[in-house]
Amino acid sequence: MTTYSFMNFNATLDGPGGVISLGAGAGVAEEGFTIEFSEDADTMKTGADGTPVHSLSASKAGKLTLRLMKTSPTNALLSAMYNFQRTSPANWGQNVFTATDTVRGDVYTCQLVAFTRFPKNDYAKEAGLIEWDFNAGIIDPSLAAGL
Incomplete structure (x- = not known):
């Protein structure tokens, strides 16, 4: 599938104080969401003889x-949470x-999440x-899992 639409994106934040829907209809800005890891999964060292580990x-x-x-009512929900x-x-x-993209099959599950x-x-x-x-604390990603 070569078509993407934010309308197929669903996200929720579930924790003490409530469950908040963060997908389409939540007043998400054009710039949307970003999910990124804090560090690389791999570190490579090369020995004196060129052997890598x-x-x-x-x-x-x-x-x-x-x-x-700025006008999204979701800001009030997040503020209260x-x-x-x-x-x-x-x-x-x-x-x-x-977070899931129901058409593309992308799924992100993030646990032990805290406001910064x-x-x-x-x-x-x-x-x-x-x-x-x-x-x-823990991000488990899967891109295009449903395709």
Whole structure:
């Protein structure tokens, strides 16, 4: 399949304080989502004689960035969830983020997710966007799994 549409993208943030739908209809900005790992899976060293050795990192940690329109009602939901989770360490870092592209078959499951900070908020001539950043302890990706 050669066609992509954000309309086929579904995402949720599930954790203490609620479940929030973050896909189409949530007021996601044009720039959308970014999911990235914190470090490389492989480190290679080369010996004096040119022999290489690979080291596989066990880390699956990474970062999620969600960009919402300034006027998105989802900002209020995330704000309430953030404030609730800050009330106790028992609530912190317990979120699960899932994202799927139902047509392409892409699936991301992120566990042990925490807000990094409350987002900055600019007031300017144009509305702009609000960026929510999260740290994820474990990211399990699968691209085009359903194809």
